[in-house]
Amino acid sequence: MPQRDGRSTGPAGGHEGLLARVRATEAAVERIGTTLDAVTTCEELAGFLFRNGCDAVAVDLLDADGGTLRAATAGAEELLAAGSGGTPSPRATDGGHPLSAWVTVAGGVPVHVLSVPLPDGHRVHGLLTAVRARTAFSDHEAATVHFAARLAAVHLGHARQLAATEDTVSHLQRALVSEPGRPHPNLEVASRYLPAGPRALVGGDWFETVRLHYGRTLLVVGDVMGHGLDAAVDMNAYRSTLRDVASTDLAPHRVLRQLDALAAGDAGRRPATCLLVRVDPARGVAMFAGAGHLPPAVFGADGSATLVDVPVGPPLGTGVGGYEAVTRTITPQETLLMFTDGLVERRGEDIDVSLARLAAVRLPPGAGVNAVVDAVVAALDADHAEDDVAVLAARSRPRLPVDPAAAAGAL
Template identity: 65%
Template sequence: MAEQDEALLARIRAMEQAIGEIGTTLDETSTCRELAAFLARRLGGSVVVDLAAEQGVQARRAATASTASEPYPSGRTRTAELTAALAVSEDEQPFGTVTATRADGVPFSAEEAATVHHAARLAARHIGHARRLSATEDTALHLQRALVAEPGRPHPNLEIAGGYLPAGVRTLVGGDWFETVRLHFGRSLLVVGDVMGHGLDAAVDMNAYRTALREVAATDLPPHRVLRHLDSVVAEDDARRPATCLLVRVDPARGTATFANAGHLPPAVFAGDGSAALVDLPVGPPLGTGVGGYESTTHPLTPAETLLLFTDGLVERRGEDIDVSLARLAALRLPPDPGPHQVVDEVLRRLGAHRAEDDVAVLAARVRARPTG
């Protein structure tokens, strides 16, 4: 009885150790390496983990570990081998296999076999979770990119470029977005917005804001009245998240841009010499509060200038005052005559937007110069 109790305690200790050492990240390759290392230490000899591939494709060697001087027996010596499937249960398709080998030929005991199977099931559970999470993230990211990548088309007299970057490979998408709406008399409405939060809920709310904006903008109201109407519509739905939003109505014929701001950061204008300046605007409350109080202000915009609208992820950095963040943008000096595409590319690169802690959406626009002669 004492031997049985000791064996049971040893198995429990092995299970506890496996739980603490296998599956510490959401990366399946790391999980396979942790599985191989754990079993190699517990059993001695060498351990390999192979992940199954699609039909007709050879399995991938995901991890190896060994405590022997010759990690892979040559086959000329007597060996002991034990293989277990990477599956949570016997009735499901395994993710692969784990194989433990001893070159000295000492057979694996029942307790050691139980340890291998337990560790393999544990690893399979983590691999399955990682793959399901990855599929969910891919779905959310594709949704966000599809929504952001399909803005309306401005008039041909306006050249635009936009971009969207998620906040890291493992962060669910947020509510950052941009839009362009064609208005009467050759004018175009440019929009950038940011719904609070991340994930599919934020993306759904973002799409709702975007749809409502298109409907309101079609009435050709001044930008501040568009915001006022949009704010009142959204405020009626308690489930809708608040959002910041910046509208710019560009009139190429007059060479003007009319702005209205709902709690958003100010845009920047890049001059023909590549220097940047922030546009000083009155700021109203975010959308969805029902407070209103939005104002419009008009500034000149020449064909030599490129306007940049952006969400806060482009400039904000943890622990840094927002004025410092905006000053970094304003201090940029691009090559002369930067067009929308160059402005987007250079700003994203120079401000390290690919490593930003929040989603980033940017929209740049420049009035096309009229042909002369």
């Protein structure tokens, strides 16, 4: 086949043509399907054929509704339009993969067209169209186009299977990391979960809110070590156990002790970090306790952030215990932000530098809890984080003043 870099592979037919076909086949295996992305595979197919004897190439994919989407082109697109008016006739069939050919004339110049469907098993993913002006495709050249199309179809099938698997995993992930439970009406919360990249699997990051007595709410953020289904299963176990233990109304550090002891008794459960904050809006106080987790931040009314100094206990599941609590005031003008390490950590960076970057974030005064989450995620570029990100923000709702006249009328 003639090469785009100007080299000649010899005559299109005969022994030299066969050798050129073999070399092109080897090159196709190396250059088509280097990723598990459907569009990239289409681009590689189009680019390969354009560099190997075609003047123009188009790859169309079928969508879920049966329509077509042009995924990739290469070469002179006007030739694709010129070659669309012919009447296809079968040229070859290999393993049930038909190759059709036809010729049209554009501006007095013959335009030769090859068309190959992209099937994988019983499903057709799309259609390849290869065009060349003036010179017809030899049998060896047509066979190379045919082989490249079949190769791409196999990779497209793998890409579709991966996409379906990722979709299932995404639904499972979001079912496991669902919206937190409803807190008391005196507390406003917002949350965000961001998996690490388009190829992310289920992980162990999670958040939760638990209603307690006397208008208090327990806020929880945790991170099971590792990724994958095993981490997600352990995360769900920690989450369920925490709900049961927290319902006894123990202080946060005592809840951690119970969780640690229960997790340590299960040899198959992975360790996890966890941060608990019990918020009491009526008294304007919050009690903090951590198990190997990063400290939370509190954004003030002016939009500046302060990191809360929480005693660092060992991760859950170690059986070491030794958790302590710290209490600080919190007002309706302040927003508490809890998060997993994916929000701030960057590869090769000291964790103090990472936390300082969060503390340097400035928010517009008076921003609501959802706006706080949005602003922090954007400021730290969490959409491109290297690890999963879970964020939980909370703010006490101010108590409405009581109208003495209305209260007297109610008596």
